Amino acid sequence: MGRKLLLEKDKVEGIRFYDVYRREGGYRSVEKALKTLSPDQVTDEVKKSGLRGRGGAGFPTGMKWSFLAKPEGVPRYLVVNADESEPGTFKDRYLMEFLPHLLIEGMIVSSFAMGSKNSYIYIRGEYAWIVDILEQAIAEAKDNGWLGKNILGSGFDCEIHIQRGAGAYICGEETALLESLEGKRGNPRIKPPFPAIKGLWDCPTVVNNVETIAAIVPIINEGGEEYSKIGMGKSTGTKLISACGNINKPGVFEIDMTISVEEFIYSDEYCGGIAKGKKLKACIPGGSSVPILPANLLLKTAKGDTRLMNYESLSDGGFATGSMMGSGGFIVLDEDQCIVKHTYTLARFYRHESCGQCSPCREGTGWMEKILLRLDNGQGKMSDIDLLWDIQRKIEGNTICPLGDAAAWPVAAAIRHFRDEFEWHVLNPEECLRRNYGLAHYADPRETLVTA
Amino acid sequence: MTFSDDKLKEVERIIARYPAGKHKSALLPVLHLAQQEFGGWLSSDTMDYVASLLKLEPIEVYEVATFYSMYNLKPVGKYLFEVCQTGPCMLNGSDGIIKYIFDKLGIKPGETTTDGLFTLKTVECLGACGYAPMMQMGKTFREYLTEEKVNSIIEECRKNAAANN
Secondary structure, eight states, X not given: OXXXXXXXXXXXXXXXXXXXXHHTTTTHHHHHHHXXXXXXXXXXXXXXXXXXXXXTTOOBHHHHHHXXXXXTTOOBEEEEEEOXXXXXXXXXXXXXXXXXXXXXXXXXXXXXXXXXXXXXEXXXXXXXXXXXXXXXXXXXXXXXXXXXXXXXXXXXXXXXXXXXOOSOGGGGSHHHHHHHHTTSOOOOOOSSSOTTXXXXXXXXXXXXEHHHHHHHHHHHHHOHHHHHTSEETTEESOEEEEEEESBSSOEXXXXXXXXXXXXXXXXXXXXXXXXXXXXXXXXXXXXXXXXXXXXXXXXXXXXXXXXXSSXXXXXXXXXXXXXXXXXXXXXXXXXXXXXXXHHHXXXXXXXXXXXXXXXXXXXXXXXXXXXXXXXXXXXXXXXXXXXXXXXXXXXXXXXXXXHHHHHHHHHHHHHHHHHHHHHHHHXXXXXXXXXXXXXXXXXXXXXXXXXX | OOOOHHHHHHHHHHHTTXXXXXXXXXXXXXXXXXXXXXXXXXXXXXXXXXXXXXXXXXXXXXXXXXXXTXXXXXXXXXXXXXXXXSHHHHHXXXXXXXXXXXXXXXXXXXXBOTTSOEEXXXXXXXXXXXXXXXXXXXXXXXXXXXXHHHHHHHHHHHHHXXXXX
């Protein structure tokens, strides 16, 4: 049984409500921070913890906080990114739905460290019922003196506000999120300036993921040093993984980043194995943007080491033979699933979500979608596969924000590792229409690596 | 066209979340409110009303309303089925759910039944991948969909609609 820091109490009855949450030790980190630490000391604890942003990029949180500009007389803002929209990812939803006070508690401590008197939660519009849950938690926290003026007599004032998005994946990108919070289209901004200098309403701003902010609570309670001892290497602490696809037990799991991918998939404590007794074919381990890996490269690295569920191990081998931890959206495909069709749905997703600002992304995502659709329908040509490869290469790195990369990577990885499945679609147009699924033999870990 | 006094107070509460002069930030929440109050979609009149209420140029409202997928720019049925079709839902059979709704109600994505009760819309990932296949219906998610479940949702909607008439 792995160490649990965030979901330790998620099954306690009534934990969603203040009284139970407090009785179970909630809001201790606010007491500790506001009564015994200075804002800079809180930031130091976060630095010591080694916590990396849980939204997908994995940037060290303490370092991000330390970049925050503090000009005299200018307000600073903490904005929590709850625009969880990366396909395969539903961990923040779980945290907010079942442990809303954990997020509020983490936000108060983080706001104190940054000097943010008005902090915002930007939540995706579709999570409408969670807005009610969070609003109730905020009201309860305020009634009990954890928000408002002069919290715990410390002189620190803080309010938390919720902003609902309206259906746009791009608003998970931090500068698009800020544009949206300002009442505009979610078009990402050109960086620099970074939000830490010029963010919300041109004021210094830190944007952090929900899980990142929740992790501040155990970091302050246990101390940054203790937190950093959990996990391994630069993957400290615990990570929430949302597992889905063809597995027996889809859901949200907290892991301590020392377990193997194999254990995560097959252990009853986590995914419980592949559904319907089928074999594992492939997996996208960190949300739809990160490279898909065939079973053999998923369970072991190219060097033959056991692959572990952490930042370093998942990216071992680079994009040639590895993937990324990303957002922790773990999508499992069984032997009957078609890589071409699956990649098509992801390409369609990115076309739908492109904001349209940069031509490589606006035009490229639509083009890739069209080609993948005709390949999936058995109307593709061999040259389409190279064309797809060419288009994704021309999108990657040529856009203002990472959505272009996010759209390019899944297509690149699918061709890199499953090229003969694409070719099969061209060579067997009738059969791929009739069966509409791919080549099961991929499910058997192969002896030699196939790379494009 | 105007909000009720209650809703106008809600608009004021929304604007109070932001610093003075930053009322444009209220646009997304107020558009949600307007869509809810004025028939489930945003007509040009509704958008112009929101513009005047927030002292914005109408174009500022149009460009936002057309950017975000949750704002409906044409009328929708009383019950809107928004079925997710992205990767993880596809792996768990969302195509079959969309086809079943077509067989049952005779509507393709983007269409509304002639009685005005149901609209089908396909959407991209709603963050319910572990509980797939799923659809959004109003404020709630309907998850682990099966044909039987879709059937009972349709019946439930018909019953509610009949009771309200």
